[in-house]
Amino acid sequence: MSAVVLTGHGGLDKLVQRDDVPTPTPGFADVLVRVGACGLNNTDINTRSGWYDSVVETGVSEELGIHGRDDDAASSWNQGSVHFPRIQGAAVVGRVTAVGEGVDPARVGERVLVDPSVRDPDLPARAQLIEYLGSERDGGFAQYVVVPSVNAHAIESPLSDAELATFPCSYDTAEEMLARAALAKGETIVVTGAAGGVGTALIQLSLVRGARVVAIAGSAKESRLRELGAHDFIARETVDLQRAVEKVIGERGADVVADVVGGDMFDVLLKLLRRGGRYTTAGAIAGPTTRIDLRDLIYKDLEMYGITNPTAATFARLVDLVQAGLLQPLLENTFPLTELRRAQEQLLKRTHVGKYVVVP
Structure with a gap:
């Protein structure tokens, strides 16, 4: 499949467009989602540039966002390590195209809005977040992404995929x-x-x-x-x-x-x-x-x-609000996935209102 792969912490040059990335296979209780659109978020730039590291004391300037850190100290949002290569992109909208063992095959074909927070429900409520899409596991800057079935919320909405991708994260x-x-x-x-x-x-x-x-x-x-x-x-x-x-x-x-x-x-x-x-x-x-x-x-x-760990109930409540038409998608612009670098450059200028979205 086509995907933009993050090859390491650093500048925009670390985002590499590839057309030979193996399409992921859903495991137990997973679904495979064909990505219709994926929104850009600050977390994408924070992770790539190494901003989350505890030695950083400045904001994410345009300079830092474009060129990244010039040392080896870099971490994810939880001060852990991000393993490369990694496909980023937390705000996914698409359709289920395959399911893993333990998932109802009737889910194939569902249009879904993906909760990017993968949780361990056995942990305390404010510590359940164990993986984040695009950080500890591959995300939506690709044609396909695998997520736990419970994270893929079926949604009925007249909004386009690009508009829906403004909501997650x-x-x-x-x-x-x-x-x-x-x-x-x-x-x-x-x-x-x-x-x-x-x-x-x-x-x-x-x-x-x-x-x-x-x-x-x-x-x-x-x-x-x-x-x-x-x-x-x-x-x-x-x-x-x-x-x-x-x-x-x-x-x-x-x-x-x-x-x-x-x-x-x-x-x-x-x-x-x-x-x-x-x-x-x-x-x-x-x-x-x-x-x-x-x-x-x-x-x-x-x-x-x-706040780092929105609960599963919070995301479900968001889906209900979107389906009820109570929220307005603020879609500033869309970019093809091949222009992800340019999309992030625009995001860093902070001249927009709302969201940028990429479409595979």
Whole structure:
């Protein structure tokens, strides 16, 4: 089959297009999916470039994303090792073409949305993630991919494969962030990185919950985020970000902050929360290291949640929301699989709103 193979940690040159990759065979309780489309996500670039390694203290700049690390220290999201060659791509949509032993043959032909998190249900709830598509096991930047049958969710939707591929990874992460923070109707949430895949997902999912959304993103993204439904918008370039947000939310503060930016913004975000507020995060595109004033955490009785492992129930809930037509796919552009390098270059420019998708 055709696939783009990651040959090691490093720059875009580590992504190699091949047409002689053996088509995988489904094992016990697995299904073989012919990939209709696969969305791009920051995790693809983070893994390739070596950003997950604990020695890295900066954000994923365009320079790092294109050229990667120049040393041998590199890890996956769980600080383990990625084995090469590896086919990346976490956000898969397609059709089941074969099943392994233990799977109902009637599944052949099903259109499926794939949960990228492979879990061990015998582990504690927040530690069940053992493999991630495109990291510890091969993913969807190929014509075919094998996944556990339980991860392949049958879906009925008028949306195209490319549109459906905008949801996995970003939206299940966002849904888990909001579920853990227990965002409720009538509450105010501040969303950072609001123009990206997770950010736009957070906006939509917060609106489904009936919350008031304050979006923080680059000034050029304001009109599109207001069209998406954000009630208020603050440009991230604002000199006094804290004062600008407080001006629109009032002295009481935000109930929830959903953050995928991190870096220098983190300390400000804790100050924006009301007493008893909740901070939830699943990314650090501006950098993983920051400062914290523990007085904000302690004397405001804040709750903090780190999200890597969306539960199986969260992904199932996402599928239900998509089928109900409650979520809008934000498909910025599609690329043929042969142009994956160019697609990642565009993703790194951060000029888009929503998602890029590749089609085999």
